[in-house]
Amino acid sequence: MALKDIKTKIAATHRTHKVTRAMEAVSAVKMRKTQAAALSGRSYARAALGILARLSGSADLARHPLAQARKAEKIALVILTSDKGLAGALNSGVIKAAAEAIAPYESAAVTVYAYGKKGEEYFARRGYRIARAFENKADTIELSVMEELVAELSRGFAAGQYDEVLVAYSNFKSTFEQVPSVRRLLPLALADVTRLVADIIPEKGKWSETRAIESPAAYAMEPDDSNVIDILVPRLVAVSLYHLLLESKASEHSARMVAMKSASDKSKEVAHDLTRLFNKIRQAAITREVSEIISGREALAA
Amino acid sequence: MKTFHLTIARVGENLFDGDVISVAIPGVDGMFEVLAGHEAFVSELAKGTVRAVSAEGERFHFEIAGRGVAEVSQNQATILL
Numbered sequence: 001m002a003l004k005d006i007k008t009k010i011a012a013t014h015r016t017h018k019v020t021r022a023m024e025a026v027s028a029v030k031m032r033k034t035q036a037a038a039l040s041g042r043s044y045a046r047a048a049l050g051i052l053a054r055l056s057g058s059a060d061l062a063r064h065p066l067a068q069a070r071k072a073e074k075i076a077l078v079i080l081t082s083d084k085g086l087a088g089a090l091n092s093g094v095i096k097a098a099a100e101a102i103a104p105y106e107s108a109a110v111t112v113y114a115y116g117k118k119g120e121e122y123f124a125r126r127g128y129r130i131a132r133a134f135e136n137k138a139d140t141i142e143l144s145v146m147e148e149l150v151a152e153l154s155r156g157f158a159a160g161q162y163d164e165v166l167v168a169y170s171n172f173k174s175t176f177e178q179v180p181s182v183r184r185l186l187p188l189a190l191a192d193v194t195r196l197v198a199d200i201i202p203e204k205g206k207w208s209e210t211r212a213i214e215s216p217a218a219y220a221m222e223p224d225d226s227n228v229i230d231i232l233v234p235r236l237v238a239v240s241l242y243h244l245l246l247e248s249k250a251s252e253h254s255a256r257m258v259a260m261k262s263a264s265d266k267s268k269e270v271a272h273d274l275t276r277l278f279n280k281i282r283q284a285a286i287t288r289e290v291s292e293i294i295s296g297r298e299a300l301a302a
Numbered sequence: 303m304k305t306f307h308l309t310i311a312r313v314g315e316n317l318f319d320g321d322v323i324s325v326a327i328p329g330v331d332g333m334f335e336v337l338a339g340h341e342a343f344v345s346e347l348a349k350g351t352v353r354a355v356s357a358e359g360e361r362f363h364f365e366i367a368g369r370g371v372a373e374v375s376q377n378q379a380t381i382l383l
Contacts, residue, residue, distance in 0.1 A: 040315060040316065041313065043309070043311050043316040043319065044311040044312065044313055044315070044316065044382065047309045047311050047380045047382060048311075048382055050380065051344075051371070051373045051380055051382070054373070054375055055344070055373075143313050220341055220342065220343045220344070227346075228344050228345070228346055228371075231346055231371070232344065232371055235371070239313070239382075242313070
């Protein structure tokens with residue numbers, strides 16, 4: 001490689017380093033914010049899911065239309081990904097998990113609700129029907145958006161348009177560990193809710209102790225049974241979806257921060273190696289020139 | 303006094319999590335008071351004030367805007383706003 005090429009490459013690597021370092025700093029701030037949101041949201045989600053779990057053991061909920069399990073033929077898939085890439089294996093992991101989950105079904109039987117462009121692009125390219133696509137740009141999400149989406153999914157489920165609603169997302173474990181997961185949102189079942197609660201319990205710390213979910217045989221309801229269940233169930237389902245979105249957000253920014261950090265480290269390393277190579281070649285050229293001059297001089301003197 | 307576990311949470315924020323002796327909750331059909339061993343109960347909330355007495359005998363309260371849910375079961379109460 002010519003000296004000039006190496007010099008250009010070093011400059012380019014430095015520029016890349018600047019960009020990735022800036023992105024790392026931005027992601028670090030967003031990561032802290034979204035992690036805090038996900039972690040503080042956990043107590044609410046846990047309380048809400050606790051109610052849902054206890055209720056789903058009781059007879060009142062078993063009769064609710066959203067709790068009716070039937071043979072799964074038509075699937076609605078909610079896929080939570082990011083809009084932008086540069087987040088390591090995060091999106092591909094979620095997409096892979098989602099694709100595996102819907103593999104047993106024909107593509108005509110699957111309807112996709114995409115939250116985030118990456119998931120939308122993937123499934124649109126493969127000819128799946130995209131019912132709704134949301135942008136995943138803002139870091140603060142309103143619960144009402146999820147309530148609206150859940151209302152639409154619930155209507156579809158109750159009308160027999162879907163037999164099952166699955167959600168693919170990335171579960172936030174730590175800054176360095178995010179687990180792509182697929183969860184069943186509808187029909188409501190105690191086992192799914194219990195698993196979801198177990199997932200949002202951290203391994204150590206304040207919230208790590210688990211309380212067994214016991215459900216009383218019957219609840220007294222106020223104002224009356226059907227009314228309360230009708231208000232409560234869509235709300236709790238929306239809360240669980242909202243929480244999954246918070247987890248995805250925290251995962252996205254953590255994954256991007258880590259990816260940008262390793263990119264910055266790598267570009268530094270590459271720049272260092274290139275500078276070494278540059279010096280070596282330059283020195284070799286100087287040495288060659290000197291020896292040429294000397295040998296020329298000696299030839300003249302002889 | 304017998305105590306029970308009370309959780310009061312809002313989306314993204316945990317307002318209270320601990321043991322209490324009693325809590326008074328504004329339901330849509332009127333205030334009701336919960337003590338340890340209350341029957342399993344779910345109620346929609348109305349606008350009003352949640353008043354509780356902690357295990358140490360300390361009194362505290364939260365204003366709520368309604369549109370929430372309270373659940374009581376097996377010696378624990380959860381209020382979601």
